[in-house]
Amino acid sequence: DYKFGNDAVINFQNSTIKINSNNLIPTVNIAYVLKNPANPDPQFIGAINELGFNYTLIDDLKVSSTNFSNYDMILLGNENIKNVPVNSYKSLIVNPDYYADWCSKKGSIGESNPLTANNFNTETSITEGLGGIFQVYTRGKFEFSGLTIPMYYLDGAKKTGVVGVTITNNPYINNGKNFIIAYKDNPKRVFFGITESDYWTANSKKLFQNSVKWLVEEENQAPVFSGQIPNQVWKENENLTLNLSEYFSDPEN
Secondary structure, three states: OEEEOOEEEEEEOOEEEEEEOHHHOOOOEEEEEEOOOOOOOHHHHHHHHHHOOEEEEEEHHHHHHOOHHHOOEEEEOOOOOOOOOOOOOOEEEOOHHHHHHOEEEEEEEOOOOOOEEEEOOOOOHHHOOOOOEEEOEOOOEOOOOOOEOOEEEEEEEEOOOOEEEEEEOOOOOOOOOOEEEEEEOOOOEEEEOOOOHHHEOHHHHHHHHHHHHHHHOOOOOOOEEOOOOOOOOOOOOOEEEEEHHHOEEOOOO
16 A cells, blocks of 8 residues: 655555655745735635645735746735736736736626626636536625625626636626636736635635646646666565655756
8 A cells, every 4th residue: 555745655565665755846935915914814825735835925015126036926815905017927816906907897796695606617727626606605795794795707808818717607797708717828817806715615715726726837847757766675574765856857956
């Protein structure tokens, strides 16, 4: 039997082979731009931690002095933050104010009952492991104010290259083009209109995590096999350890 984590462990009869793969695990670092680095969105942080990715909290006052080329992607939440270069770098845009590069106008919807949406595009890994129609938030209204919890969508004429992923499920505004989630290439970007993370359902959280993975999935090149692994011989009841970094090279160093 065997198990995989940071290492691969293979148990054969009474012996064990441990394959050390720590040096081959890709590192992803996300630039999370926010108003107050002391108060990041806990849902964002929890979702990123579950993916095993790293993140750096960047104060919005330091955007102009930050070299975003040092990061794999930008994450921007729904705060009043201007001039983040999300169109120049791979970005997850959970902020409807940045709609202008996607469409002619933005829209929003809220209902007394929990909102639903439809993952109509199954050709992208952003919807991998998810069904079609799903509940977006755990409730329809904010707990204290009684206002409906909003979901944002790209409305009006779409800009070139916009590919829809998820649409509204409201029959009054659903024309098949009101994208709650959409993506663009060159560079890869995702518009994510499910902004109220405190009320995410498991499906909404999964869409967020899938979006992050889609953005960075091509950044990490596979290790290159650099030499023949010699035949290994070990005695029963003894253990053997292989360090894969001796037989593979990392093209990204």
